[in-house]
């Protein structure tokens with residue numbers, strides 16, 4: 189299925205109509221930190237690009253030294269790739285890791301912390317043993333079941349958008365696309381499946397006595413807002429004798 193992108197609302201500084209970041213003020217191992225995020229918010233943070241990384245660092249409190257914050261990327265084995273929780277993304281920026289990281293100390297460091305100090309390594313990542321205690325960095329989603337009526341809700345830091353199914357529009361994909369009203373046929377009338385002539389409405393042609401349907405007998409309002417065929421027409425009955 190194809191989708192149309194529609195912006196619901198940009199997020200203003202004071203509003204919370206987009207995903208938000210949250211953090212703990214107690215330290216936990218990685219597993220506990222993720223559970224804490226899932227209990228109070230949506231999940232541990234997932235970072236999809238450098239802009240999000242920078243924004244997250246601007247939100248999190250600065251720390252002078254370890255412990256810093258756990259983020260939602262792990263691996264099970266030294267020779268495997270790093271995988272983000274959630275959708276299995278493997279995004280790692282060219283400059284995401286701090287110098288000489290990941291260093292696989294003792295080949296047992298399969299979780300990742302983000303440095304929130306003020307030094308050169310601010311915002312860089314470091315691989316750590318998952319059993320270490322660090323603060324949790326979490327996000328809370330703003331999409332819910334009622335955000336988009338006939339579409340999918342999609343979030344970024346500063347925006348929540350509905351991806352509408354074809355045939356629907358509006359900020360919440362709540363409005364069916366409308367077709368231009370059919371003009372009345374000569375010598376007949378339309379019988380439509382709905383009072384309005386919106387997406388998925390089918391109109392049948394009925395001809396007055398003595399007339400017959402010339403060509404197609406019905407048209408449907410398509411997701412493009414066009415009727416599916418040429419104008420319906422009733423023709424005079426040709427008497428042959």
Ligand SMILES: *[C@@H]1O[C@H](CO)[C@@H](O)[C@H](O)[C@H]1NC(C)=O
Pocket residue numbers: 199200201239240243345346
């Ligand atoms: C989000 O919006 C705020 C306020 O408009 C802006 O200051 C900030 O830079 C934006 N962040 C991103 C990552 O676009």
Ligand SMILES: *[C@@H]1O[C@H](CO)[C@@H](O)[C@H](O)[C@H]1NC(C)=O
Pocket residue numbers: 211212213214
């Ligand atoms: C942070 O600590 C304060 C008191 O020290 C406490 O009241 C608050 O609930 C804590 N917040 C979190 C998110 O743990």
Ligand SMILES: *[C@@H]1O[C@H](CO)[C@@H](O)[C@H](O)[C@H]1NC(C)=O
Pocket residue numbers: 266267
């Ligand atoms: C990881 O891969 C390297 C070379 O690709 C190999 O030498 C090493 O034994 C592997 N480590 C493990 C634990 O499998």
Ligand SMILES: *[C@@H]1O[C@H](CO)[C@@H](O)[C@H](O)[C@H]1NC(C)=O
Pocket residue numbers: 274275276
């Ligand atoms: C992530 O990958 C695992 C294993 O390959 C799979 O079971 C899971 O469904 C994937 N999750 C998503 C959201 O794609």
Ligand SMILES: *[C@@H]1O[C@H](CO)[C@@H](O)[C@H](O)[C@H]1NC(C)=O
Pocket residue numbers: 236275276277278
């Ligand atoms: C994960 O989601 C992001 C954005 O939501 C997308 O850019 C990325 O391609 C997704 N990754 C996978 C493996 O689906």
Ligand SMILES: *[C@@H]1O[C@H](CO)[C@@H](O)[C@H](O)[C@H]1NC(C)=O
Pocket residue numbers: 282
């Ligand atoms: C990241 O590194 C790759 C390979 O070296 C390079 O092709 C790409 O342009 C780099 N991206 C950025 C944003 O620097």
Ligand SMILES: *[C@@H]1O[C@H](CO)[C@@H](O)[C@H](O)[C@H]1NC(C)=O
Pocket residue numbers: 217218219220318319320
């Ligand atoms: C995290 O702590 C819990 C509770 O103490 C423990 O059961 C779990 O094994 C720990 N996980 C790691 C990866 O250390």
Ligand SMILES: *[C@@H]1O[C@H](CO)[C@@H](O)[C@H](O)[C@H]1NC(C)=O
Pocket residue numbers: 330331332333334335348
């Ligand atoms: C669902 O999200 C929308 C914004 O996308 C918000 O206006 C609405 O209040 C939310 N509803 C619930 C039940 O949280």
Ligand SMILES: *[C@@H]1O[C@H](CO)[C@@H](O)[C@H](O)[C@H]1NC(C)=O
Pocket residue numbers: 363364382383384386
């Ligand atoms: C058209 O009618 C249908 C069914 O009666 C209704 O669901 C839809 O909201 C109406 N559309 C408009 C634009 O009035």
Ligand SMILES: *[C@@H]1O[C@H](CO)[C@@H](O)[C@H](O)[C@H]1NC(C)=O
Pocket residue numbers: 355388
């Ligand atoms: C369009 O109408 C068909 C037949 O009545 C129905 O099966 C389908 O679910 C409708 N599609 C939408 C998007 O309403």
Ligand SMILES: *[C@@H]1O[C@H](CO)[C@@H](O)[C@H](O)[C@H]1NC(C)=O
Pocket residue numbers: 402403423424
């Ligand atoms: C039926 O319609 C076609 C064009 O759509 C027209 O050429 C033809 O003359 C019509 N037939 C009658 C009997 O009116």
